[in-house]
Amino acid sequence: MSYWDMIYADYTMSELIKGMNDDNLLTYQQRRYELEFNKRLAKKLEDVNEFEKKWGECTSSRAMRKYCTDKKYRERVHAFNKSVIKSSKYY
Numbered sequence: 547m548s549y550w551d552m553i554y555a556d557y558t559m560s561e562l563i564k565g566m567n568d569d570n571l572l573t574y575q576q577r578r579y580e581l582e583f584n585k586r587l588a589k590k591l592e593d594v595n596e597f598e599k600k601w602g603e604c605t606s607s608r609a610m611r612k613y614c615t616d617k618k619y620r621e622r623v624h625a626f627n628k629s630v631i632k633s634s635k636y637y
Contacts, residue, residue: 587614 591614594607612619 590614 590610594610594614598607613623
């Protein structure tokens, strides 16, 4: 996507948002975030596949594959990271 395409997309997005109420806007933003997140996960999964073709499977690639495909695993990873940050505040 070129710079001008992004400018145009932002302009059209702002025009769409002007007509929305708060509930619709929140739902729209959540859907947009989920779509972008899913695109990033799909891209990362492709990267993992390419890595494994070139170098073979390893612990890191298995973990990243599981992160990309398993929602419960992502939730546990986020909970773990959050707890580490919380416990390190009081160290």
